[in-house]
Amino acid sequence: xxxxxxxLSIFGVLLLNNFPxxxxxxxxxxxxxxxxxxxxxxxxxxxxATGSSSLQYFRLPRWHIKTLLALIWVLPMIWVNVAEPNNVxxxxxxxxxxxxxxxxxxxxxxxxxxxxxxxxxxxxxxxRAIFISSLMxxxxxxxxxxxxxxxxxxxxxxxxxxxxxxxLSCCLMILTRSIWSSVILHLFLNWSLVFSKLAxxxxxxxxxxxxxxxxxxxxPLPNALNSVAIGVIFLVIDRMGVPQxxxxxxxxxxxxxxxx
Numbered sequence: 001x002x003x004x005x006x007x008l009s010i011f012g013v014l015l016l017n018n019f020p021x022x023x024x025x026x027x028x029x030x031x032x033x034x035x036x037x038x039x040x041x042x043x044x045x046x047x048x049a050t051g052s053s054s055l056q057y058f059r060l061p062r063w064h065i066k067t068l069l070a071l072i073w074v075l076p077m078i079w080v081n082v083a084e085p086n087n088v089x090x091x092x093x094x095x096x097x098x099x100x101x102x103x104x105x106x107x108x109x110x111x112x113x114x115x116x117x118x119x120x121x122x123x124x125x126x127x128r129a130i131f132i133s134s135l136m137x138x139x140x141x142x143x144x145x146x147x148x149x150x151x152x153x154x155x156x157x158x159x160x161x162x163x164x165x166x167x168l169s170c171c172l173m174i175l176t177r178s179i180w181s182s183v184i185l186h187l188f189l190n191w192s193l194v195f196s197k198l199a200x201x202x203x204x205x206x207x208x209x210x211x212x213x214x215x216x217x218x219x220p221l222p223n224a225l226n227s228v229a230i231g232v233i234f235l236v237i238d239r240m241g242v243p244q245x246x247x248x249x250x251x252x253x254x255x256x257x258x259x260x
Contacts, residue, residue, distance in 0.1 A: 043111045
């Protein structure tokens with residue numbers, strides 16, 4: 001099983017890196033959308049064919065006070081990311097396919113990591129499945145350094161950041177009972193890939209080269225620990241009962257159906 005999961009992950013990376021984009025062109029993200037759509041659908045077929053336990057998450061988020069609490073936690077993260085100073089408005093002809101592209105990035109990566117890998121590992125325990133599937137998700141982000149000069153600290157920061165996001169995303173999926181919550185969060189946290197003015201003007205991105213071992217080591221940790229902490233809070237919320245005061249308030253606002 002382990003060999004299969006690692007092999008499938010490598011296959012996914014190779015599929016994205018070798019997709020024949022020159023046949024389609026990528027002016028308005030056509031090739032990128034097609035690549036991630038094929039990527040996501042391929043792994044969804046595997047999830048479905050294997051009868052993975054994660055199939056239960058391929059539905060809309062549950063209508064529950066706990067989902068509302070999750071929304072309260074993630075909305076500030078989304079706002080900070082979308083309102084980042086380097087993000088700018090784009091023409092609709094560019095923005096609409098750009099958002100579709102971001103959706104399929106989230107769809108493809110979530111189906112592989114939270115759908116296939118997490119589902120396969122769930123038999124070994126919830127926490128192991130969350131951590132190992134997230135670590136594999138983080139390591140797959142090393143693909144952007146293939147065939148190019150790179151600094152080890154940049155790669156380390158990318159893997160740590162992606163791994164911590166994977167933990168947060170997996171916990172959000174568990175809390176809301178829906179992988180689509182993770183896909184949408186993934187979409188917004190990748191917002192700058194399309195809407196950053198740095199990408200538009202081809203300016204170089206910030207250089208993460210560090211001359212101190214300590215600086216390089218701690219650079220990604222604050223954001224990573226924050227993501228992991230929120231993920232842990234989601235698991236706690238998922239396991240705890242809803243206070244009666246919150247339940248009555250949710251019923252009054254018609255957020256939940258009263259128990260009979």
